[in-house]
Amino acid sequence: MRTNSVLVDFGNVQPRSFSRLQDDCFRLLVFVGASQARLPFEVAASVQRMGCRAEYVKVAGSGPNALDLHIAYCIGVLSTTDPEGYFHIISKDAGFDPLIRHLRGNRIRAGRVAAIEEIPLIRGTIISEWVSLTRERLTKMKAARPRSIEALRKTIAVSFNGSRSEGEIEAVIGGLKEQGYLAVEGEAVSYPVVVPG
Template identity: 45%
Template sequence: MRTNYVLIDYENVQPEAMAVLSKEHFKVIVFVGANQAKVTFEVASALQQMGERAEYIKISGNGSNALDFHIAYYIGLLASKEPEACFHIVSKDTGFDPLINHLKGKKILACRSKDVTDIPIVKASNSKSPSEKIAVIIADLKRRGAAKPRAVKTLTSTISNMFQKQLSDEELQSLLLELQTKGIVSIAGTKVSYELPA
């Protein structure tokens, strides 16, 4: 499974449910502002348990968007080393959205979530009912923009990866059929087209 980097804007969001990032495919970087003297026990404890998959970066300067620029720098650095990785910025700051759109245009998977529990792969692993799974798939396809899978085989594999390869072949086929029934996906031979809801 691809590496999922979670870059947390700790000035903006102090997540409580850090344990959801304990799986091996997550690497977490918490960006702490120059004037922040401490992090919560829950965050420190969860990161300590992740060992080498987690780190803090305390920025050295103050100023408008100083922490945001650090996050943008690290995404660029990591994306050049691991272009297949997925990047999750955890922040309520919508100023990251143009950067995310630019990354998507470069075929780099990236998104912004307001909390760690809103990260798409976390939501997918917590969804139980078929309708919850369909909602997760639709949200992921919207986020992909022009980088949506164009072949049935690729779409099936994308959905399987979304749910950490925990779905049976029957469940995968059922989800594909549901997407077709709802008119979200059209399949012609091996090709896929989309009509995503607004």
């Protein structure tokens, strides 16, 4: 299986945990600035659970692009030792985007996202979890299940306390349709008889 190296610009993004990276296909490098003296317990604990697949990289100096340059250097080194790997930069800094384009132009698999949950491999797992939860909730509703697409969207939004975007709600509906749990025809939603599972 391809290694997914996750390089976190901890000066720019501070995830609460790295628990979603526990699968063996992930390798984690957390880049911390020279002046960052403390990390939250859950961050340190989730890094520790990954064992030798995770490490901290303390940037020696300070400056506006110190972390960025360290990350760029590490991707260069890692891509020579793992040319088939995928490199995920976790940062809100769009300054990485020209580097990403350059890497891709040289056939190095790389991308930048603002949160770990946006890594495509993880995002697919999260959507799958949301589909399962939604299916359970709708099954419990029995005859009260929503019969229009708009009512279904509202039901899903409410069930997740309004914390899901329109795109995420549509992904959940798409997942339910793929499973054959529901069918949408125009604005109408129906629930064909499906084998549980």
